Structures are given as structure tokens and as C-alpha cells.
Amino acid sequence: MVPFNILVAVCLVYVGFLFLIAFAAERRAARGRVGWLRSPLVYTLSLSIYCTAWTFYGAVGYAARSGLEFLTIYLGPTLVMVGWWLVLRKLVRIGRRQRVTSIADLISSRFGKSNLLGVLVTVICVVAATPYIALQLQSVTLSFGVFASDAPEGWALPNQSATALWVAAGLALFTILFGTRNLDANERHHGVVIAIAVEAVVKLVALVAVGIFVVWGIAGGWQGVVETINSSAIAEWQLQPGRWIGLTCVSAAAILTLPRMFQVMVVENADERHLATASWAFPLYLLLMSVFVVPIAAVGLTTLPAGSNPDLFVLTLPLAQGQGQLAMLAFLGGFSSATSMVIVASIALATMVSNHIVVPLWLSIRQRTAKGRATGDVRGMVLMARRLSIGGVLALGYSYYHLSGGSAALASIGLIAFLGAAQILPAMLGGIFWRGATGAGAAMGLIVGFIVWIYTLYLPSFGEDGLISHDLMQLGPWGIAWLRPHALFGIEGLDPVLHTLFWSLSLNAISFVCGSLFTFPSPIERMQGVAFVNVFDTDADTRGWSRGGAEAEDLLIMAQGILGADEAQAFFQAEAEAQGKAGLLPDTTPEFIDRLERRLAGAVGAATAHAMIAQFAEGAVVSAQDLMAVASEAQQIMEYSIQLEAKSEELARTARQLQEANDKLRDLSVQKDAFLSQISHELRTPMTSIRAFSEILMDPELPPGMQQKYAEIIHDETIRLTRLLDDLLDLSVLENRKVQLNIKVANLHDLIEKAVRAASSTQPQRSFTLHRDPPAEHIPVITDTDRLLQVFINLISNARKYCDAERPELTISARKRGGRIIVDFIDNGSGIPKEARRLIFEKFSRLTDNNQAGGAGLGLAICREIMANLGGSITYLPGQGGAAFRVSLPVRPPKEIIERAKTS
């Protein structure tokens, strides 16, 4: 038999293996090579988290108890997948267009970015997922127990509850490590998806292996299996049409509304076309998972001793036949089923809890207590909220397991969860197909359905005298018979699941429809309604912002707090480029703010993103144009106006480019004059000292000690003059691209090290703190290393000279991103005033005419030219607090630069 320690060790090794796969996938994705990480096959396999431990162990138990009825659980999803064109395609399109992060976000976003709805859906999902997570804990615990009971004395499980607790804690840790390592801007978890795809293969292989063993190893081929089935209780099973139809509907609803399914199907979807593959491949997977269920159940019922738990036949059959290794494989399959479900479900739930409950709370507290706006480290807060939420979700699951006694059949627990999640279906379908649906209606439907579900199915699931007393179950509250949880409104004798299905969904849908008909949607709700329902008809995006005096820099600072600096800067830069502007700060047009909002929504959800933006853009004013677009039924008018809009946008872009070019030309002509008089000044100043002191040296009355000192001054000023001329010549060579390049390979770390050393010898000698991350600096660079070094030295000594903080600090951070090497130099001073930033890279644009600092104001101009010669760039980074410069360089020098280095 398999000793307990080895079992635990195998689990740990398996988890470690998954972690490695996830880690490798994320590394790959970070390097921009997504490729097969997002293939239709991986997508289909990831959908298999639908098959949890319930399917793996529970289906056999289900078949042993109720015959072929277990097939309904596969039938519903199959229908949804085959009919993907109808609903799934629309969900995925909306999810992508609106950057939906979760099912709560979908509902909240559709009904006017209402946070109330977000909270409501989150609560329903968390409560409904609780029994489901308990189910996974129970199955893992039971499977441990199977090995324990067969084992020799010494490691029998002393306490099932304690085992479940350990399993829950382990899974929480695992999920936190897996799912919240960083905050993805678009909520895509490459690592997790790959890991669950691998687990999908493991569980399929395990179940098929057990099936093959049972059919050919025990029953002696299909002939034997058919005989066994005919002689077992399964053959006497009666078809109940009501339950078949009902359960098929429930499972069809569940695959659309379960948070974890929504996560893998919609949020993690990389390409709509993957749905087409999944529409046949996923039903095929389900078929393979179910084909051996009845044989295993029948053989288990006949060969194992009476009273064995049919939920565990998958494990106990191989064990009873002495097939320890096969049992181990089956155990891993079940373990995979449970872990993948728990991981994805708790990631999805944690996203909802943090986006719809924690962040809005934090925002409102921040706004009430702190003056000003919440822009700080939202990222860190969100991550922490997610980690805590994962812990909380698993704690709830464990509590349910503990309270319900861990004894119920796996299938019945699963159905409770399915029905809970299904309460979201009316609001979801109504939201994407019916423009008249309103948030008030959705809220009413959700609340009514949720209450009926809790009362008639969830609370009774804890067993009689669990949370609901025996009397209440039998006689109804206050003795009112028609309010009995299992016989609402006097309908008796119905199966509890069907009873809840009927009442909760019908009352839910009726409330939703009536509520929607009798309430009036707000403008923003209307706009979102059009955007959702007509998602295929138009590319026009609705807008909610007027140009409300938002400062691009403020928005950038906020976006950096949420998306992270790199992501936010890249987004702003792309937006500025699209507008025809240089630098990182685009004009805050309504279109830009809207795109920014959707980008932020990808990280923190629609409602929160809307609230964050609202701090800066004055009011969510809906323009007359938007309202017209909403009201207009005529598609032609809309399309025509879209074309016009595109044209006028293009014109505006050209105008902006022209304006900018014009400004630049005017500045350049002013600069040329200033340049000449500056040169004159810079040359005459040292010449004045040289002439004056050489005449003084000729003075016969000069005190004897002074001769030496004055000669030194002459010497220093001559050097200053030479350096100035060198700089000017250097600049002119660089500007004409005639500089001789000497391409070498070096370690970036060594270059920075050298630059720091060289710059520390410059004046002034004051205390100066450097922050660096040396391990990250070890990046090979292929370029003219002397020239790059010159740029680094210049930036570091500039920070030393000009940083006006009381305790000057400079942070140098280096990294490789998208084929470029990026080095940022950020000090903690007061930075460079906005209006001066455009000119700092021009010649002689020294900001303060402070000669103590030395130099003629050519440094940054030379840096800019050097970087241009090296095929890279140097830019000012706004929104960092102090003065901040970014040096960016291609990993490999462009071809023409290599050519130039060769010829020169």
C-alpha cells in the first residue's frame, strides 16, 4: 500500500510541478511570446475546470444512485457550447470590448456601472461557491481517508475535519502564490491557465485509465461490463423527465454564470475563434470523461462490499484489486479536479470581492478622510485585498464543510451551488439581449431569486436541525404551511432541487422583467445597454466624459498606481502618439479618458474605474451627441456619424501635428539667435578671466604668493574653454550623424557602476543617496558603450547638481522590455516645471543660470544626440515626483548603425 508520507510527498511534488509550469508560462508571456499559451486547445482544456472533483468522483456515485441522470450535468454545457454562436460569442465580445473582469463586473457595467449590483452579484457568487468549495475539500479529504483506511496502523487519519482544514489552508496558500503574484492589467493569468490545462489532461488520463482497467482488467471486456450493468441496480433505473429537463437547464445556466467558468470562458479568452474549436472539443472532452462512469459504477456495486461509498469507487476499485499505482493516478486525477476548481474559483471570487467591495470602500474612506484624491498605491492594496479574499473564500468553504458534517453525497452539494449561480442568469441574458432591462429590475430579480434559493435549498442543506429547525421544515414558519421551505405555496411532493429551480428562477425572472418595465434607466445605463445589446452592430463606443479639465499628468499618476508604471506609461505614450503628440502626456479628450477608463476597468472593474476617473474628470456628463446616438434607432445615421467622427478626428490629429511643428520651428528660430549669443557669452566669460589675470600677472607689484593662484585660474579657465569647444564640436558631429561609433558588448551593470564612480568625483561634494537594484542590471548591451556611459554620467551628475531635495536621492532602475533596454534615472527633487520640459534637451537650455553647477547647458543636448545616434532615445518621464529621465536602447543595434560602425 501507499504510505501516507509518500502520498503527501506526491501531492507536494505535483503542486510544485504545476507551479513550475505556471511560472515558465508567465515568464514566456512576459517576454511577449504568448504563442501556443493561447491556443484553442489550451482554451478548451481550461474550460474543463467545469469537471471538478464532483465529476471525477461524484459522477460515479451519482450513476450508482440514479443511473444515467448524471448525464444531465454534461448535457447542459454541451448544448451551450454547441449553440455558442447564440450567447457565448456575445458574452466574449462584450467582455473584451468592455474589459470585463468578472461576472459581477459584467452585470455592474451593463446596468450603469452600478456598484450595488456588483456587490449583490459578488455576495451571491461567494455564498453559492461556498458549498462547491466545501465539496472539493470533502472529496480530497475522503480520498485521503481511502488510503488511510487501507493502511497499516500508524497513519490512519485521526480526524477528518483536521485533514480538511489542512487541505483548505494548503489550497489557499497555493492559490495566493499562483493567482496573485501580480496584478494583470487585463486580468489574464497565463500561468494559471496553462496549469489548469495540464490538470485537465491529468484528470482525463486518470479517469480513462481507471475505466480501461475496470472494463478489461476486472469485468473482462465490454461483454462482461454489459452483463454486470444488467445485473446491477443501475439497470432498474427509471427516467424522470422532470428532473432531466430541470437539471439540464440548471447545468446549462451554471456554465454561463459560475464565476470560475466566466473567468476561463470570457475573461481569459484570447480570441473569439477559440470558441469555435471549443464548441466541439469541449463536448468531446465531456464525453470521454463520462464514457466509463456507468461501467465503473456497475462494477463497483457488484464487486465491492455493500455499504462502500460509491463516490469513491474510482479509488477503491483499483485499491481493492491491489493496483496501488493506478489508485495513485486516480488520486492525482481527483486532486487535480479539486485544485483547479478551487484555484480558479477563488481567483474569480477574490477579483470580485476586491473590485466591488474592498476597493470602493477604501476609495470612499480615502475620500472622506484624506484631503484630495486617491491615487497612491492602489495596486498594493488591491493585491492584498485579493490575497485576503482568497483566504476568506476558502475559510467559508471549510466552515460549510464543517457545519454540514461532510457527509452529503457530492452531487447534491454541487447542484446547490449550480442553482445559486443560476440566479444571475436572468439579469445576464436580459442585460445582453434586452435594451429595456434596467438596474433596478436586475437588482430586484437577483434579490428575490437569491432569497428563495437560500430559504428553500441552501439553509436546508445543512440537514434538519442544522440551520433550520425540524419544526420549521415540517410545519413552516409560524405554522404557515405554504411557506415550508420544500413546499412553497403549497406545491408538495416535488424534488427539492426542482422545487427551488422552479420557484427561484421564475420569481427572479418575473421580478426582473416587471422591475425593468416599471423603472426608467439613467442615461449611462441606456448607453451601456446599447453598447451591450448592439455589440456586434457597431464599433462606436459610448462616451461618458466631457472634457472636464482633467490634467493628463494627474491621470498618469493615478494610472501608474493601478496598472503599474510600465504599463501606464506605455498606454499614455501610445495615446499621445495617436494624437500626434510627442512625449507621454496626451490631450485629455473625452475619447482618451474613456479609453483610459476601460483600461483601468480591466484591472479594478468598471464601477471602481469609473469612480477613480470621476475624481479628475468633472462629472460624468453625457453629451447631447451621446444621447442622440443612444436614442437613434436608425443604424445608418449612426454609421454616417461614425465616419464623420473618424474624419474629424483625423483632421484634428493633423492640425495638432502641424501646430506642434509650427511651434517647434518658431522655437528653433528663437533658439538659433539665443544659441549664438549664448556661445558668445560662454566663450567670452573664460576669455575675460584669462585676459584679466594675465594682465595682473604682468603687474610688478603683485604680492609674491598670488602668482601661483592666478596662474592656476588661467589654467582652469583655459580648460573650461577647451571643454566648451570640444562639446560644441562633439554636438555638431553628433547632429550630423557623422560620429564614429565603436560598437562593443558590455554588461549594463558594469556601465552603471562606472558611471556612478565617475559622477561621484564631480562637484558639489554633498551627501547623495543612490537606490539601485544590481541583480536587475545584469543585462548585456551591444552598443557604443563609451557613448552610453557618457549619457549615464551626465544624468547622474545632473541629479547631483540640480536635485533640490533636502536629502537628495537618485533611483536608477534598469530592465528589458519588449526588445528594448530601459534605464530610468529618477531623483526626489521638485522636478522640472512643465513648461520647461520641452526645452531641456535643447542646447544651452540650462534652467538655472547657476555657474556653480558648471557646464554650459550642453549636456542633455549631447545626451539626446548620442541616444539618437545609438538608435535609442532619452525622454523626460512626467509624473514621477522628481526629475526623471528614461534612457531607452534597442537590445540589438539597428542595421544602419552597425553599417556605420563598420564603414567608419
Place this chain on the structure above:
Amino acid sequence: MTGKVLLIEDEPHIAEAIRYVLDRDGWQVVTHGEGADAMRVLRRERPDAVILDLMLPGRSGHDILAEIRADPELHGLPVLILSAMGQAQERARAHQAGASGFVAKPFGNDEIVRALREVAAR
């Protein structure tokens, strides 16, 4: 005649050279190295003449000259302008603004002594 002269010049070496030369000529030299605070120093020191560089950090020499000429108490103060721009138009501009004399950099030591004496004697 000689007396007290305030030298407003931001280049320390140039200031040192001028101080040496004027010292030798019998002047009491007070130096000040930037523009922003120059008027306060001027009112405190009450010099007999001012040598003013045009390119100063903080505040330009042109501004300072204008303020001197606008102040009735300082209206007659002799001001000798130092400039790294030697062109005629720069010189004319300084005179128009009320400069008493103009010396272009680089200058000979005799030149500055002579120019200061000239403006102080007027």
C-alpha cells in the same frame, strides 16, 4: 575720484580680477554674485558707483538697471555695464536704459579702471 563700488558679477574669477584691479586703483570694492537680491544689497551698501553684469542668475542686469533708474533716490547713481555681448545694439540698448558706461567682455584691466573713473566723475 574714488570711493565705494558695488560689483554685481556672478562669475567668481572675473569678480576676483576686477576686485584686484580696482583695489589697486584705490576703490573700496563690495561684490555680490547674483541678481535676485542685488537691489537690497545696493540699498544697504549705498555705493558711489555700481558695476553691473547683464547676465545674472535670479534677475537680469537689465531689470536691475531699470529699477535703479526708476528710484528717485538712486536716480543719479553711476552704473557701469559689463556685458559678454559686445555688439553695438547691445551697447545702444544699455545706454537707452540709462547706463552711464559700457564695457564688453573680455576687457583690458586699464579699460575697466578708466571707464569706472569716467562714469564716477560725471
